[in-house]
Amino acid sequence: MNPLERAYRDHWARLLAILTAELRDLDAAEESLQDAFASAVSAWPPLPDNPPAWLLTAARNRAADRRRRNAVAARKLPLLIVDESEQPSDDRLSLIFTCCHPALSMEVRVALTLRCVGGLGTRQIARLFMVSETTMQARITRAKKKISQAGIPYRVPAGPELAARRDGVLAVLYLIFTEGYAAAEGERLIRDEPAAEAIALARMLAGLMPDDDEVAALLALMLLHHARRDARVDAEGRLVTLAEQDRSRWHRDEIREALAIMRPGPPGAYLLQAAIAAEHATAARAEDTDWPAIAQLYALLEALTGSAVVRLNRAVAVAEARGPERGLQLLEGLEERLPRHHLLPAARAELLRRLGRLEEAAAEYTRALALVGTVPEREFLQARRAEL
Structure with missing residues (x-):
């Protein structure tokens, strides 16, 4: 074993612990140390007298560089896009509305919001989108240039423009939350950081738009x-x-807070979804769940949105309220609308299983396994199929 391998094996964990304590951010510490190690691979030999000390110093320098770059970016993005005659009272809200301008694609809106408002690093965002850090950096850079070239103002819009932009902002925040609540791919089902960040941004938006029901x-x-x-x-x-x-x-405590801020109003998409979530949250036991009420709420939501995913969820609720055969009927014809959605064959498999149609259920589990992205969901589906 050469000195570099020995240093890597024996000191990596200790160096990471030191950096994490200093930075109070495990991801930033790990990224800085990985960058330092990558540089070491190209710079060594000759080896320094103390490889671990060299790595720690280099990682600290990279962490300091990253903090400076982030600070400069936070200062300069507004300078690129600001209408300086109008300075809003809340810079983060202005950034949200700027990052979520309809001139940008939805994917770029989410990425730019996470980077400039949520404070996530480019590498973290790249992981969420399952692309390389270089690719994500290029997308974010192009988005900033587009904002600058288009002269998009750095401000919270007012009047009709606010109403026109609000839905896009809400959609971006919910997409960010969803990626944390139910990851599309990877080893983990839940990523707390983007979910918590989306909630923090939604709190800020609710504080500045207190009369908006949605x-x-x-x-x-x-x-x-x-x-x-x-x-x-x-x-x-x-x-x-x-x-x-x-x-x-x-x-x-979070359930109580949610119930307290919900208020009756026109049945918008988020209010209907919140009402469904509230039915689950307030049931003391699973068997106490009011499935007929949930099925009715999903019917209203489907009529409002026309969403195939809502139809899928409605079918599951109807199966609980009225039996699996009725649920299967609602799933008919969804393959063309949800060709890559693993939850469609997974839901069909569960309903077929309950009807005793085990061979058909096993085939649907196999289809779901071909589409599923996260390890926990894959293992769950494998176990369910094995039980058959």
Whole structure:
């Protein structure tokens, strides 16, 4: 074993612990140390007298460089896009509306919001989108240039423009939350950081738009889902179904807050989703869940949105309220609308299983496994198929 390998094996964990304590950020410490190691590979030999000390110093320098770059970016993005005659009272809200301008694609809106408002590093955002750090950096840079060249003002819009932009902002915040609540791919089902960041941004938006029912409903919806985070996976990271979750582990303070901020109003998409989540959150036991009410709420939501995913969820609720055969009927014809959505064959498999049609159920589990992205969901589906 050469000196570099020995230094890597024996000192990496200790160096990471030192950096984490200094930076109070595990991801930033790990990225800085990885960058330093990458430089070491190209710079050594000759080896320094003390490789671990060299790595620690280099990692500290890279962390300092990253902090400076982030600070400069935070200062300069407004300078690129500011209408300096109008300075809003809340810079973060202005950044949200700027990052979520309709001239940008939805994916770029989410990435730019995470970077400039949420404070996530480019590498973290790249992981969320499953692309390389270089690719994500290029996308963010192009988005900033587009904002500058288009002269998009750095401000919270007013009047009709605010109403036109609000829905895009809410959609971006919910996408950020969803990526944390139910990851599309990877080893983990839940990523707390983007979910918590989306909630923090929604709180800020609700504070500055206190009379908007849909803003309040989105915040309530996020809180109701996030309140179950500790019960959704077990100690080994395995998926736990809603019916099997230990409800004593739900965060009741967040549920109470969500229920308090929900208010009756026109049945918007977020209010209907929050009402569905509230039905689950207020049921003391799984068997106490009011599935007929949930099925009716999903019917209203489907009529409002026309969403195929809503139809899928409605079918599951109808199956609970009126039997699996009725649920299967609602799933008919969704393949063309949800060709890559693993939850469609997974839901069909569960309903076929309940009807005793086990060979068909096994085939649907196999289809779901070909599409599923996260390890916990894959292991869950494999176990369900094995039981057949």
